[in-house]
Amino acid sequence: MTVPSQELIGTVTAESGIQGTAAIDETRVPSRGRIIWRRFRKQKSALFGLVLLVILVLMAYVGIHLTKWGYQQPDYDSFAVTPNGSHWFGTDAAGGDLFAMTMRGAQKSILIGLLVAVLATGMAAIVGASAGYFGKWIDGVLMWIVNLLLVIPSFLIIAILSPQFHNNLTLFVVLLGMFIWQVTARIVRGQTLSLKEREYVLAAKYMGVSGPRIIFRHILPNLASLLFIDATVNVSVAVLTETGLSFFGFGVQPPDISLGTLIESAQQSATTQPWLFLFPAGFLVFLLLAVNLIGQGLRDAFDPSTGVAI
Amino acid sequence: MGKYLIRRLINYVVLVFIATSMAYLLAASSLNPRSHFLGRNPPVPVTTQDDILNRYNLNDKTPVIDRYGHWLNGIVHGDLGRDYDGGYVGANLSRRMWVSGQLLLIGTILGGLVGVAAGAWAAVRHKKFADYSLTQGAFFILSCPVFVIAILLQVGATRLNNAVGHRLISFSGQYDPAHAGGFFSNIGDRLDHLILPTITLTLAGASFLMLYQRAAMLDVLGSDYVRTARAKGLRRRTALVKHALRTALIPSMTLFTYSFATIFVGATFTETIFGWHGMGEWFVQTIQGSDTNAVAAITAVVGALVLLASFLQDVVVGFLDPRVRVS
Numbered sequence: 001m002t003v004p005s006q007e008l009i010g011t012v013t014a015e016s017g018i019q020g021t022a023a024i025d026e027t028r029v030p031s032r033g034r035i036i037w038r039r040f041r042k043q044k045s046a047l048f049g050l051v052l053l054v055i056l057v058l059m060a061y062v063g064i065h066l067t068k069w070g071y072q073q074p075d076y077d078s079f080a081v082t083p084n085g086s087h088w089f090g091t092d093a094a095g096g097d098l099f100a101m102t103m104r105g106a107q108k109s110i111l112i113g114l115l116v117a118v119l120a121t122g123m124a125a126i127v128g129a130s131a132g133y134f135g136k137w138i139d140g141v142l143m144w145i146v147n148l149l150l151v152i153p154s155f156l157i158i159a160i161l162s163p164q165f166h167n168n169l170t171l172f173v174v175l176l177g178m179f180i181w182q183v184t185a186r187i188v189r190g191q192t193l194s195l196k197e198r199e200y201v202l203a204a205k206y207m208g209v210s211g212p213r214i215i216f217r218h219i220l221p222n223l224a225s226l227l228f229i230d231a232t233v234n235v236s237v238a239v240l241t242e243t244g245l246s247f248f249g250f251g252v253q254p255p256d257i258s259l260g261t262l263i264e265s266a267q268q269s270a271t272t273q274p275w276l277f278l279f280p281a282g283f284l285v286f287l288l289l290a291v292n293l294i295g296q297g298l299r300d301a302f303d304p305s306t307g308v309a310i
Numbered sequence: 311m312g313k314y315l316i317r318r319l320i321n322y323v324v325l326v327f328i329a330t331s332m333a334y335l336l337a338a339s340s341l342n343p344r345s346h347f348l349g350r351n352p353p354v355p356v357t358t359q360d361d362i363l364n365r366y367n368l369n370d371k372t373p374v375i376d377r378y379g380h381w382l383n384g385i386v387h388g389d390l391g392r393d394y395d396g397g398y399v400g401a402n403l404s405r406r407m408w409v410s411g412q413l414l415l416i417g418t419i420l421g422g423l424v425g426v427a428a429g430a431w432a433a434v435r436h437k438k439f440a441d442y443s444l445t446q447g448a449f450f451i452l453s454c455p456v457f458v459i460a461i462l463l464q465v466g467a468t469r470l471n472n473a474v475g476h477r478l479i480s481f482s483g484q485y486d487p488a489h490a491g492g493f494f495s496n497i498g499d500r501l502d503h504l505i506l507p508t509i510t511l512t513l514a515g516a517s518f519l520m521l522y523q524r525a526a527m528l529d530v531l532g533s534d535y536v537r538t539a540r541a542k543g544l545r546r547r548t549a550l551v552k553h554a555l556r557t558a559l560i561p562s563m564t565l566f567t568y569s570f571a572t573i574f575v576g577a578t579f580t581e582t583i584f585g586w587h588g589m590g591e592w593f594v595q596t597i598q599g600s601d602t603n604a605v606a607a608i609t610a611v612v613g614a615l616v617l618l619a620s621f622l623q624d625v626v627v628g629f630l631d632p633r634v635r636v637s
Contacts, residue, residue: 045446152329153612155578159597160337160605240455244579247457248594263457267583270461271468281458289453296449 039301046297053290056283060106069097071104071257082275089279092265102280105259108252109239109287112173116238119177121184121231125223128188129215133196143189146182154179155245162250172242172251180237184230188223195219225302232295236288243284259284322621326613331378333609334602338377341600343368343394366392368602381603391603399607402592407611409484410576410588417508418573421515422566428516429523429562430555433531444520451517456579459513463506464583481506482585507584511577515569519562526558560630564623571619575612 030038040046067088069075074095075087083090089098131142158175165171192215195201201218209217220227245251246260254261259280266276343363347354363369367380384391390399432444451459467479480486480503489499530536531554539549576589585591589608596604 148325148328151325151613151616152332153609153616156333156593156597156605156609156612157336159594160333160340162597163342164340236453243455244457247579248582248598250597263461267461270465274465277461277465281461285450285454285458288455289450292449292453 036298036301040297043297043300045293046300049290049293049297052286053294056106056287056290057110060103060110064100064103064107067097067099069100071097071100072255073097073100090273090275092273092276093269098262098276098279101257101262102259102283105257105262105280106283106287108256108258109242109260109284112169112176112242113235113239113291115173116176116180116242117231117234119173120181120234120238121227123177124181124184124188124230125220125227126215127181128185129192129219129223131185132189132192133211133215133219139189143186146185149179150182152179155241158241158245159248159250162245162253167253167256176238176241180234180241184227184234187226191223191226192219195222229295229299229302232291232298236291236295239284239288239291322617326610326617329613330606330610331382334378334381334606335374337597337602337605338374341597341602341605342370343600343602344370345600346394363394366394366396366603368394368600377602381606390607393601393604394599399601399604402604403589403607403611406576406587406589406592407574409586410581410590411574412484413504413507413581413586413588414511414573414577416504417511417577418515418569420508420512422519422562422569424512425516425519426523426559426562426566429520429525430527430550430558432520432524433527433558434550436528436531441524445524448517448520451513452521456510456514456577457583460506460510460580460583463509467506479505484586503584507577507580507586510580510584519565522565523558523562526561527554530554530558560627563626563630567622567626568619571622572612572615575615 064071069087075091075097076095078087078091079093079095081087081091083098087097087099089102091097092101127142127146131139158172158179161175165175196219201214204214204218242251243258243260243263246253246258247264249261249264252258252261262280263277263284266273266280270277343366344359347359360369360371364372367377367384369377381391388400390403392398393402428444428448432441435441464481467481471477471479480499482503484503485496485500486503489496491499536549536554539553540546544553574589576591576593578590578593580586581588581590582594589611592604593608595601596608
C-alpha cells in the first residue's frame with residue numbers, strides 16, 4: 001500500500017523540481033507569518049528597532065566577554081576614570097569597570113523583561129479566555145480577582161515583599177508578572193465572548209471537543225496578533241518596572257547589578273562624573289526604544305488598516 | 311440606575327477593604343520595624359524595644375492576626391495608627407497628599423493640554439514633517455524612564471546655573487528654607503522649585519497622551535461627518551475644532567480624568583529625585599523604614615483614588631459622548 005504513494009510523491013517533487021519551480025513560486029500563497037514579516041520589514045523604524053535590539057543583546061551577552069574586566073573585579077589602579085581604551089565606559093569611584101557592570105545589568109534586565117512578558121501574556125490569555133468561554137461563576141470569580149489586582153498598587157506590594165525575595169530571580173519574575181496581565185485579560189475575555197459564537201467554535205463544541213482544547217486550539221490562535229503585540233509591550237513594561245524597583249532598592253539588590261541600581265548609584269555624581277549616569281541610562285533608553293519600536297511595527301504589520309500609532 | 315450605582319459602590323468599598331487588608335498583612339509579616347534599633351549605641355534593651363513597638367502596634371512578637379485586629383479596630387474608629395517614631399499616620403497622610411497635589415496639579419494639567427494639542431496637530435499634519443517629528447519625539451520620551459528624565463534635567467540645570475554664575479533654577483525641595491522675603495518673593499521661590507519637576511511630569515504625561523490623541527483624531531478625520539461639515543461650508547478650522555476634535559477628545563479625556571483624579575497619589579520618582587515630601591516619597595520611605603501602618607494607609611488611599619478615578623471616567627464619558635448622554 002505504501003509503495004505507490006511514495007512513488008507518487010517522488011514523481012511530483014521531481015517534476016516540480018525540474019520544470020515548475022518558478023511557476024509554483026508565483027502562485028504559492030504566502031503564509032501569514034511571511035506576510036506579516038514582509039509588512040514589518042517595510043517599516044524603517046520597526047527594522048531599526050529590531051537591529052538596535054540585536055546589537056544591544058549582542059553587546060550584553062557577547063560584548064561582556066570581550067573586555068578583560070569582570071563586573072565584580074575592580075581595577076585598583078584607576079578610580080573614577082573617564083572612558084578610555086582599557087575601560088570603555090570608564091570606572092566608578094571604587095574602580096569597577098562600568099562597561100562590564102552595565103552589560104551585566106543589561107543581561108538581568110533583558111532576561112527579566114522577556115520572562116515576565118511571556119508569563120504575563122500567557123496568564124492574560126488563559127485567564128481571559130477561560131473567563132469568556134466558560135462564563136457563569138468561573139467568569140465571576142476570575143474577573144473579581146482581576147479587579148482586585150487592579151486596585152492593589154502593584155509597585156507597593158512588590159516593594160513590601162522585596163526583603164523576602166532577596167535576589168531570588170524566580171520569585172521576582174513571578175511577582176512582576178502577577179501585576180501586569182489584568183488589562184489584557186479583560187481584552188481577551190471580551191474577544192473570547194464574540195469568538196465563541198463563531199461557527200467553527202460552535203462546530204467544535206458540538207463535536208464534543210472539550211472546553212480547554214477549544215480555548216487552546218481555536219480561540220487563542222485567533223487572538224495571536226493581540227497576544228504577540230501585548231507580549232512585546234509587556235517586555236518594555238517589565239523592564240521599566242524592574243529598573244524602577246531596583247532604583248529604590250526594592251528589586252535586584254547588591255551585590256547583584258541591574259541597570260536601575262547602576263543609575264541610582266550614579267545619581268549623586270551625575271553632574272561631576274556624567275559617564276557613570278549616561279552609559280547605563282543610555283543603554284536602558286535604547287533598549288526600551290528598540291522594544292517599543294518593534295511593538296509598534298508589529299501592531300502595524302498585524303493590522304495595516306489602522307496605520308496609526310497606538 | 312440608583313440601585314446599580316449603589317451595588318457598584320459597595321463592590322468598590324469591599325475591593326478597597328480587601329486590598330488594604332492584604333497590604334497590611336503582607337507588610338506586617340514581611341517588614342521588620344525592629345531594624346530601627348539595630349546598631350544603636352548604646353544598644354537599646356529588648357524590653358524597651360518591645361515597649362516602644364507595642365505602643366505603636368508594630369511589635370513582631372505579637373501575632374500578625376492580633377496586630378491586624380488592633381489596627382482594624384483603630385480604622386473603624388477613624389484612627390490610622392502611628393509611625394515607628396510615634397507620628398500620627400493620619401496627620402502625615404493629609405499633609406503629604408496636599409504636597410503631592412501641589413506638585414502634580416500644574417504638571418498634570420500642562421501635560422494634558424500639551425498632549426492633546428500636539429496630538430491633534432500631528433494628526434492634522436498627517437505624514438508631514440511636524441507629524442513625524444512629534445510622533446518620534448513622543449516615542450523617544452516614552453522610552454525614557456521618569457528617573458532618567460529627572461536626573462538629566464538636574465544635570466542640565468546645574469550646567470545652566472554654573473554658566474549663569476548664580477542659582478537660576480533650584481531643584482531640591484519645595485522651597486528654600488533660608489529664603490527670606492515678602493509674600494511675592496516667597497511665591498517666586500516656590501515656583502522656581504516647581505520648574506524641573508513640572509517639566510518632568512509634563513513630558514511624561516504629554517508624550518503618552520499625544521499618541522492617543524493623534525490616533526483618535528486620525529480616526530475621526532476620515533469620517534463622513536467631518537467631510538459633511540466642510541462640504542456645507544464651514545471653515546477648515548471650525549470643522550476641525552468643533553466637529554473633529556470634540557469627538558476625538560473623548561478617549562484622551564478619560565485618560566486625563568484618570569491622571570487628574572490620582573494627583574494626590576503622588577509621583578514616586580519625581581518626588582524622590584526632587585526632594586518633595588509628598589505621597590510618592592513617603593511610600594518609598596515607609597517601606598524602607600518598615601512602617602506597616604503607613605503602608606496600609608497609603609494602599610487604602612491609592613485604592614480608593616483609583617476607583618474614584620475610574621468612576622469619574624464613566625461620568626466624563628457620559629458627559630462628553632452624546633450617544634451615552636441621550637440614552
